[in-house]
Amino acid sequence: MKSDSHEVAIIPAQQIKGRTIRLRNVAPSDAEFIVNIRTNDKKGRFISATSGDVSKQRKWLEDYLISQGQAYFLITDFDDTQLGTVRMYDQQGDSFCWGSWVVAEAAPSHCAIESALLLYTFALDLGFERAHFDVRKGNLSVIKFHERFGAERTGETEEDFLYSISKEKILSTLAKYRKYLPEKVEIIY
Ligand SMILES: CC(C)(COP(=O)(O)OP(=O)(O)OC[C@H]1O[C@@H](n2cnc3c(N)ncnc32)[C@H](O)[C@@H]1OP(=O)(O)O)[C@@H](O)C(=O)NCCC(=O)NCCS
Incomplete structure (x- = not known):
């Protein structure tokens, strides 16, 4: 647990290990994969535009x-x-x-839920009390996903709906979907 002796801050972890997947810190060698999924016609529709230039992506990852x-x-x-x-x-x-x-089309279907649960587990370990995010108004399946997770709509811009989710809701969602996680999520900082 990171939060005891530190002011809360977003820091990367080397690895957050779940039941069937893990989150690991990105590496410059992931550039080609990232460009491929972000420029995929279907997957890239509701995210910010990404250049198809792999060397630019590699530089972005190095930065x-x-x-x-x-x-x-x-x-x-x-x-x-x-x-x-x-x-x-x-x-x-x-x-x-x-x-x-973004999850690749070939990924197993529980990958979306498990990755969201791992991210929230990590955020609570860092000491965060809530999350905020925006979703493009047309991204209906993702809107549904977050609302099923307990996120609440707090506002909107022309393009996006704005959401927030509290620690209490995150904890109850982690409990509700515990079958998607191992007994203990291993976090390596
Ligand atoms: C965002 C993204 C990672 C979500 O992944 P996804 O696989 O589409 O997520 P889904 O909502 O389809 O959920 C996956 C599965 O879990 C199920 N599921 C999702 N939420 C669930 C819930 N709360 N309870 C039970 N099952 C749930 C779904 O029914 C689905 O099952 P199926 O494959 O049998 O139909 C993916 O859509 C993506 O890569 N999108 C493109 C980029 C993007 O728009 N990102 C979001 C920017 S805000």
């Missing part, structure tokens, strides 16, 4: 590794097969934002 205030994870299976990405950023007090959430 990320020396940046502060974000944690960008590759979602992989235990053999390090690349399955998707998820990122924490934009801390506002005791709330963190998450996004850059």
Whole structure:
């Protein structure tokens, strides 16, 4: 548990190990995979546009590794097969934002739920009390996903619905979906 002796802050972990997948800190060598999933016609529809230039992506990842205030994870299976990405950023007090959430079409269907549960487990371990995020208004399946998780709509912009979820809701969701997680999620900082 990181939160006892530290002021809450977004820091990366080397690995957060779940039941069938793990989140691991991204590496520059993930650039090609990330470009592929983010520029996929179907997957890229509701996320910010990404250049198809792999060397630009590699540079972005190198800059990320020396940046502060974000944690960008590759979602992989235990053999390090690349399955998707998820990122924490934009801390506002005791709330963190998450996004850059993309799962490859070939990933197993529980990958989305398990990756969200692992991210929330990690965020509580860091000491966060809530999360905030935005979802494009047309991204109906993702809106449904977050609402089933207990997120509440707090506002909107022209493009996005804004959501927030409290620690209490996160804890009850983690309990409700505990079958998707191992007894103990292993976090290596
Ligand atoms: C966002 C993303 C990672 C979510 O993953 P997903 O696989 O589409 O998520 P789903 O909502 O389909 O959930 C996966 C499975 O879990 C099930 N599920 C989801 N939430 C559930 C819940 N609360 N309880 C029970 N089952 C649930 C779904 O029914 C689905 O099962 P199925 O495959 O048998 O139909 C994925 O859609 C994606 O990569 N999208 C493109 C990028 C994007 O838009 N990102 C979001 C930016 S905000």
